Every structure is written in C-alpha cells, then in structure tokens.
Amino acid sequence: MTQNKFNLDFESFQLLLLEMAQQRSVDELLKLVTSSLASTYNVALARVWMITPGDICNTCNEYAACQDKSRCLHLMASHGLSIDNKTTWNTIQHGAFRRFPMGVRKVGRIASSGQPGNISAISGNSDWIADRGWVKKEHIASFVGQPLIYKGEVLGVLAMFTRIALDQGALGLMRMIADHLAYAVSNARAFEEIKRLKRQIENENAYLRKEVNIAQSFNGIIGKSNALHEILQQILLVAPIDTSVLITGESGTGKELIAREIHSRSKRAGHPMIKINCAAIPKNLFESEFFGHARGAFTGAYKDREGFFQIADRGTLFLDEVGEIPLELQGKLLRVLQEGEYQRVGEEKVRKVDVRIISATNRDLGREVTAGRFREDLYYRVNVFPFLLPPLRDRKEDIPLLVNHFLALTSRRLNRPKPHLTQSEIESLTKYDWPGNIRELQNVMERAVITSHLGKLDSGISSIAHLTVSTTARGVQTTGQIDKGGILTDAELRQLERENMIEALRVCNGKIYGPRSASEKLGIKPTTLISRLKKMGITLEDWNGSN
Numbered sequence: 177m178t179q180n181k182f183n184l185d186f187e188s189f190q191l192l193l194l195e196m197a198q199q200r201s202v203d204e205l206l207k208l209v210t211s212s213l214a215s216t217y218n219v220a221l222a223r224v225w226m227i228t229p230g231d232i233c234n235t236c237n238e239y240a241a242c243q244d245k246s247r248c249l250h251l252m253a254s255h256g257l258s259i260d261n262k263t264t265w266n267t268i269q270h271g272a273f274r275r276f277p278m279g280v281r282k283v284g285r286i287a288s289s290g291q292p293g294n295i296s297a298i299s300g301n302s303d304w305i306a307d308r309g310w311v312k313k314e315h316i317a318s319f320v321g322q323p324l325i326y327k328g329e330v331l332g333v334l335a336m337f338t339r340i341a342l343d344q345g346a347l348g349l350m351r352m353i354a355d356h357l358a359y360a361v362s363n364a365r366a367f368e369e370i371k372r373l374k375r376q377i378e379n380e381n382a383y384l385r386k387e388v389n390i391a392q393s394f395n396g397i398i399g400k401s402n403a404l405h406e407i408l409q410q411i412l413l414v415a416p417i418d419t420s421v422l423i424t425g426e427s428g429t430g431k432e433l434i435a436r437e438i439h440s441r442s443k444r445a446g447h448p449m450i451k452i453n454c455a456a457i458p459k460n461l462f463e464s465e466f467f468g469h470a471r472g473a474f475t476g477a478y479k480d481r482e483g484f485f486q487i488a489d490r491g492t493l494f495l496d497e498v499g500e501i502p503l504e505l506q507g508k509l510l511r512v513l514q515e516g517e518y519q520r521v522g523e524e525k526v527r528k529v530d531v532r533i534i535s536a537t538n539r540d541l542g543r544e545v546t547a548g549r550f551r552e553d554l555y556y557r558v559n560v561f562p563f564l565l566p567p568l569r570d571r572k573e574d575i576p577l578l579v580n581h582f583l584a585l586t587s588r589r590l591n592r593p594k595p596h597l598t599q600s601e602i603e604s605l606t607k608y609d610w611p612g613n614i615r616e617l618q619n620v621m622e623r624a625v626i627t628s629h630l631g632k633l634d635s636g637i638s639s640i641a642h643l644t645v646s647t648t649a650r651g652v653q654t655t656g657q658i659d660k661g662g663i664l665t666d667a668e669l670r671q672l673e674r675e676n677m678i679e680a681l682r683v684c685n686g687k688i689y690g691p692r693s694a695s696e697k698l699g700i701k702p703t704t705l706i707s708r709l710k711k712m713g714i715t716l717e718d719w720n721g722s723n
C-alpha cells in the first residue's frame with residue numbers, strides 16, 4: 177500500500193456509497209462520511225458544514241464578518257486524529273470553526289459560490305489557512321472542499337485536510353462522494369420529515385381518538401364548546417371518587433344531566449340516583465321526606481316510612497335547588513354527611529347510610545351563606561367539587577349542534593320527517609340569547625318539528641328570529657315572548673304524541689319488539705314504548721279501534 181497517496185480504495189469507496197444510500201438520519205449519514213474519510217490513511221481531518229439558520233450569532237467569532245445573519249454554515253460532523261495519535265477532532269460543539277458565514281473564508285466561499293476549493297500545495301496558499309500553527313504541526317499538505325449541491329441548491333460543504341498532496345484522481349473521488357452525499361442528505365431529510373409528520377399524525381390521532389371517545393361516551397351531552405369540554409373532563413375526574421359535588425348554573429343549563437352522568441360513571445351506578453327537588457317540598461315535611469318517619473310520629477303518619485336517604489342508600493342523592501333547604505334541617509343534613517347517621521322522625525334508633533351527595537343550585541350559594549340563609553359548614557361540605565355550568569348564551573358554538581340534536585330526537589320520537597332549517601334560521605337561533613337555556617331551545621325545536629308537520633314550519637323559529645331582532649333593538653333581554661302562531665299547547669302536543677304512537681302500533685299491527693315493530697319505527701326502546709303507552713293509557717282497543 178502506497179503511503180504517499182490518498183488511500184480510499186475502490187472497495188471501501190463502493191461500500192461507503194452503498195451505506196450512504198441506506199442512511200435515514202442526516203446526522204448518522206454525515207458522521208458516516210466524515211468517519212470513513214478520516215479513517216483513510218493520510219487524512220488528518222474530514223468535516224461537513226450544512227447551511228441552516230443562524231443560531232449563535234451573538235457569541236459567534238465571525239459575527240463582524242457575517243453579512244447575512246439569517247443563515248450560515250454549521251459544523252455538523254467532524255472526524256480526525258492528530259499526527260501523534262493523541263488528539264481527536266470529533267466534536268462539533270466547540271472550536272473556532274463550528275460556524276462560517278456565507279462567503280467568508282474558504283468554506284464560506286465554497287458554499288456561496290457553489291465551486292470546489294482545492295489546494296493541493298497548501299504552503300503556497302497561506303491566505304487560505306486560518307490556523308497556520310495547526311497546519312504546520314499536523315503536516316497538512318492539502319485541503320479539498322466540495323459543495324454539496326442538490327437540484328441546483330448548495331446544501332453545505334464537505335471538506336478534508338490530508339497529509340499528502342492530492343492528485344486529480346483523489347479530487348474526482350471527493351467530487352463523487354460530495355454529489356452522492358448531497359442526494360443522500362436530501363433523502364435522509366425527506367425520511368426525517370416523513371417520520372416527523374408520522375409522529376405528528378400519530379399524536380393528532382391519539383388526541384382525536386381521545387376527543388371522539390369522550391364525545392361518544394357522553395352521547396347524551398351535546399356540545400363542542402371549550403366550556404362543555406372542560407365540564408366533561410371534570411366529570412371523568414370526579415365521577416369515580418366519592419366527593420360531594422355542587423353544580424351551579426341557570427335553570428335549563430343541564431345541571432341534572434351532568435349529575436346523572438356523574439352518577440352513572442361512579443361505582444354507585446348499580447344503585448339508584450334519587451332526585452329531590454328541594455324547592456317543591458313543603459317546609460314542615462322536609463325532615464320526614466329526607467329521613468323518613470315512624471308510625472304515629474305526627475298526625476297522618478299511619479305507617480312507618482323510609483326517607484330519601486334510605487332509598488338512596490349506596491347510591492346518590494341529587495339535591496336539586498339545595499339552597500331551598502330550610503336552615504333548621506341543614507344541621508341534620510350536615511350530620512348525615514359527616515357521620516353517615518340519621519334518625520327517622522319519631523324514632524330513637526340511629527340508622528347508618530352510605531350516600532353520595534350531588535347538589536345543584538341556580539343561586540350563588542356563597543352569597544346565601546353571607547346572607548345567613550345557608551350554613552357555612554354545610555356549604556363547604558356540599559361544595560367539595562364545584563361545577564359551574566355557563567348559560568347557553570356564553571357557549572353559542574353549541575347551539576347549532578343542539579338544534580340539530582333536538583330536531584332529530586323529536587322527529588324520531590314523533591315519527592315525523594326532520595325539518596330542514598336554513599342557514600339564516602340557524603344564525604338567528606345562534607344570535608338569540610336563550611334565557612331559558614337548553615330547555616327553552618329543546619322546547620322550541622319540538623314545536624318546530626310539530627309545526628312543520630302542520631305545514632307551518634319555522635313559525636316558531638322565525639319568531640325566535642324576530643325575537644332576536646327585537647331583543648337586540650331594545651337592548652334588553654326578552655323572556656318567552658314567542659308569539660303563539662303555529663305553536664301547540666302542551667295538551668295539543670301530548671295529543672299529537674299519542675296519535676303518533678297509536679299510528680305506529682296500527683302500522684306495525686301492535687308489534688312492539690324486534691324488526692318492523694312500533695318501537696323501531698318510533699326509534700325508541702321497546703321498554704320505553706311500553707312505559708309511554710302505560711303512561712298515556714293507550715290500550716289495544718285504541719289502535720285496533722282506529723284501524
């Protein structure tokens with residue numbers, strides 16, 4: 177083997193090109209090239225600089241010389257060994273030459289011109305040498321620098337210092353390596369980009385899957401607003417733990433719906449959730465309703481009676497309008513919540529109970545405490561985990577979804593075609609402030625389905641549009657002033673539902689379960705149909721008779 181030649185034999189050269197083609201990481205690729213060249217006999221140092229945005233301009237040695245701070249040459253790979261075998265030059269982190277401005281010094285000039293820079297007799301070209309001491313000490317005889325060009329664009333510079341003078345053959349080899357390297361770099365970059373996009377898509381998919389899962393698993397709770405999304409997340413958080421929950425929100429914002437969702441996701445789901453409307457209980461009956469009474473405890477107490485607490489044992493008690501509980505009872509309620517014990521009215525015996533409390537209020541319960549109408553200790557007890565449901569006017573992006581949901585739901589229930597709303601109707605509905613919140617929207621959509629059947633579609637909807645305009649014009653909130661045109665009374669609505677069910681039974685010949693049954697036609701569960709038939713007092717004669 178000749179020692180005065182650049183000794184990259186054909187086999188090693190071929191192997192290097194093959195390995196380069198297989199690399200999918202730019203870093204690994206550049207390391208492969210510089211380490212292979214540096215391990216070749218007579219090569220002192222091999223380096224690659226790539227053009228990327230300027231990063232360390234403030235501390236860069238070449239700051240003053242740099243014209244274009246938006247980009248420069250970054251040292252990306254370096255391999256070399258000193259002549260005494262004691263020092264390697266494999267780091268890219270430090271050193272005076274880790275950045276070159278475009279057009280500055282030999283590496284910068286190669287990059288800006290796109291032309292190779294070969295100095296085979298280095299001593300006669302002293303202006304090309306930055307560190308003469310190093311060149312002398314390391315017996316450097318030649319420098320070769322090749323631009324890395326891909327599709328006409330200079331990507332960087334491959335350079336090599338050798339301890340022998342380079343001949344044309346060696347320069348030709350370097351040219352081929354550089355060309356091949358430029359292609360391999362662009363391939364590796366494409367692979368890295370694909371990998372990055374794949375990772376990004378995977379992350380996005382994981383995120384969307386999570387969102388879809390949440391949306392699907394909350395299929396009765398409609399909406400896409402951030403506010404609702406946060407509430408759904410909180411439900412997931414609080415449902416499995418047994419803490420008391422206080423849901424605050426205006427009437428019709430979905431407090432009961434949220435309470436039911438929390439219960440159904442809790443470990444108590446196999447037991448009942450008992451809803452108590454505290455506003456509907458006469459003051460003198462609270463205690464007996466809550467805790468039950470013994471026979472003879474008061475006039476009219478003809479037999480023992482269990483209270484809501486007992487019925488809800490191991491389940492959940494939903495205290496709707498919790499602020500309405502009289503002060504006298506609040507202390508007793510606190511005792512059950514703290515100790516899990518209570519007594520029936522007119523009975524000494526202390527009973528144990530295990531109940532989770534979910535309360536709801538449309539008042540500011542904190543203010544009720546300040547006003548002395550609600551016990552502070554009870555407040556803290558029921559308000560361990562607060563939910564604040566925003567009114568519908570503060571989450572308007574949910575309105576179109578809710579409109580669509582209730583139209584579909586009611587059309588299915590009444591077996592009517594789903595009315596189509598125009599864009600401007602949907603816009604009007606979205607502009608409207610919905611003082612009655614989701615319940616009001618639900619009612620208006622039910623009416624829209626019915627009036628559409630009566631050939632008077634959109635009378636309810638247009639009145640909302642009208643209402644929106646008049647509300648805005650007057651700058652005040654108008655509640656429930658929808659005109660009567662096309663709107664059914666509650667009794668008319670029930671009658672229509674009744675007729676619809678009878679019609680479904682008649683068409684299906686009284687079949688309630690399975691394919692082509694009335695429940696299938698109505699889009700409800702057979703058990704729901706049976707309970708509605710019972711509730712409405714619909715019998716066999718009704719649908720037979722109407723035949």
Ligand SMILES: Nc1ncnc2c1ncn2[C@@H]1O[C@H](COP(=O)(O)OP(=O)(O)OP(=O)(O)O)[C@@H](O)[C@H]1O
Binds near residue numbers: 399430
């Ligand atoms: N996000 C929602 N998606 C679908 N339906 C909803 C949603 N929120 C509420 N609803 C429906 O709106 C109606 C009113 O909701 P709910 O009874 O839970 O309100 P509330 O705040 O408890 O009212 P109130 O304070 O008057 O008792 C119900 O029929 C409920 O199913």
